[in-house]
Amino acid sequence: MAENIYSKGTKVWFPDKELSWISGEVTSLTRNPDDTVKLVFVDDRGKETTINTTVKEIKDGREGLPPLRNPPLLETADDLATLSHLNEPSVLHTIRNRYAQHSIYTYSGIVLIAMNPFQRVTLYGPEIIQAYSGRRRGELEPHLFAIAEDAYTAMSRDGTGQTIIVSGESGAGKTESAKYIMRYLASVNPPDAKSRARTKASLDESSEVERQILATNPVLEAFGNAKTTRNDNSSRFGKYIQILFDGKQEIVGARIRTYLLERSRVVFQPLTERNYHIFYQLCAGAPLKERKDLGLDTDITKFHYLKQGGPSSTPINGVDDGEEFRQTQTALSTIGISVEKQWAVFKLLSALLHLGNIKITSMRNDSSIDDTDPALQLSTRFLGVPLADFQEVDC
Numbered sequence: 425m426a427e428n429i430y431s432k433g434t435k436v437w438f439p440d441k442e443l444s445w446i447s448g449e450v451t452s453l454t455r456n457p458d459d460t461v462k463l464v465f466v467d468d469r470g471k472e473t474t475i476n477t478t479v480k481e482i483k484d485g486r487e488g489l490p491p492l493r494n495p496p497l498l499e500t501a502d503d504l505a506t507l508s509h510l511n512e513p514s515v516l517h518t519i520r521n522r523y524a525q526h527s528i529y530t531y532s533g534i535v536l537i538a539m540n541p542f543q544r545v546t547l548y549g550p551e552i553i554q555a556y557s558g559r560r561r562g563e564l565e566p567h568l569f570a571i572a573e574d575a576y577t578a579m580s581r582d583g584t585g586q587t588i589i590v591s592g593e594s595g596a597g598k599t600e601s602a603k604y605i606m607r608y609l610a611s612v613n614p615p616d617a618k619s620r621a622r623t624k625a626s627l628d629e630s631s632e633v634e635r636q637i638l639a640t641n642p643v644l645e646a647f648g649n650a651k652t653t654r655n656d657n658s659s660r661f662g663k664y665i666q667i668l669f670d671g672k673q674e675i676v677g678a679r680i681r682t683y684l685l686e687r688s689r690v691v692f693q694p695l696t697e698r699n700y701h702i703f704y705q706l707c708a709g710a711p712l713k714e715r716k717d718l719g720l721d722t723d724i725t726k727f728h729y730l731k732q733g734g735p736s737s738t739p740i741n742g743v744d745d746g747e748e749f750r751q752t753q754t755a756l757s758t759i760g761i762s763v764e765k766q767w768a769v770f771k772l773l774s775a776l777l778h779l780g781n782i783k784i785t786s787m788r789n790d791s792s793i794d795d796t797d798p799a800l801q802l803s804t805r806f807l808g809v810p811l812a813d814f815q816e817v818d819c
């Protein structure tokens with residue numbers, strides 16, 4: 425019945441140019457004997473809207489009828505699946521209300537929706553890990569740790585692999601969320617341990633393999649993340665991380681597969697954006713001798729491949745590239761890459777930077793590179809390519 429869906433005082437939503445959606449309510453409903461219905465609404469700006477419809481159209485949910493608003497009690501529900509009216513404005517409004525109360529997570533059935541807080545939040549400490557470990561979903565506030573715990577429990581119980589998919593637009597918080605999930609999994613004890621959650625002290629003493637797994641993050645970010653207009657630390661690749669457990673549910677290793685690295689960024693960056701972090705880290709953090717040997721400079725404007733984003737692209741607010749370089753080196757060592765190999769990689773990166781500085785002179789039907797071009801000499805030396813061979817390559 426029309427009166428059951430819309431009646432005087434029923435709260436609804438209207439589209440709004442400024443706010444996306446604005447609240448309104450039914451101020452009168454007239455049902456005629458021929459089952460036509462006249463609905464009058466007033467929104468929060470005082471604008472009146474009249475809709476002529478029929479009982480059948482209301483029952484069928486005709487397009488164009490304003491979506492219904494939920495009762496206030498449900499408007500901060502921690503699971504969208506419990507909303508009486510599940511429509512776009514109700515979903516957005518509930519998530520917004522929760523965000524205003526500092527609850528950045530909301531469930532939607534088995535899915536966890538995360539709103540990026542864009543600031544440090546005290547939600548991920550060892551005491552919170554302890555609180556979620558061994559608890560069922562729904563016992564505590566929605567959280568990434570509850571999702572990780574669910575996956576861990578299902579794996580232990582059923583002995584089958586579990587998958588957590590993290591998706592969202594650029595800057596939504598996927599990388600951060602995946603790191604917290606990894607940290608959680610690296611921090612919980614197997615189900616038969618005396619205590620499900622580690623104490624703070626034993627959290628600090630995580631095993632070598634757990635530390636190695638967590639150390640993959642700074643490495644992947646140094647080589648695969650860059651500043652973009654949307655995100656200062658944007659992952660320019662997709663990744664599939666497998667965390668491997670033994671029969672006792674203890675972590676024994678990890679496998680990481682990466683996909684579709686944005687390779688073009690190495691040679692070109694749009695205005696305000698940067699190349700991959702590692703290049704800036706290397707220039708800022710290489711010790712004096714190595715910097716000299718590799719022909720690097722702390723002034724990144726000396727390199728064509730680093731300066732195309734313009735002066736506002738670097739440094740990144742709150743990021744010390746030199747310090748990050750040391751952290752990348754430590755992480756590389758933790759995952760077992762020798763210092764010698766690390767410098768072989770850094771030499772290759774330096775070769776790329778010098779390649780970008782080679783001056784190519786175009787002639788009528790040809791082009792040439794001057795033998796004495798220092799960028800040519802350095803890049804070929806670091807790549808181990810004879811200078812003459814390089815000059816002759818047809819592009």
Ligand SMILES: Nc1ncnc2c1ncn2[C@@H]1O[C@H](COP(=O)(O)OP(=O)(O)OP(=O)(O)O)[C@@H](O)[C@H]1O
Nearest residue numbers: 540542543594595596597598599600655657658659
């Ligand atoms: N849970 C969080 N707590 C605090 N800050 C966060 C959180 N999640 C994201 N951020 C902030 O938002 C920024 C962007 O997040 P993140 O890099 O995870 O996005 P993304 O979805 O992986 O983006 P991209 O697809 O561009 O890689 C982070 O650098 C961080 O500053």
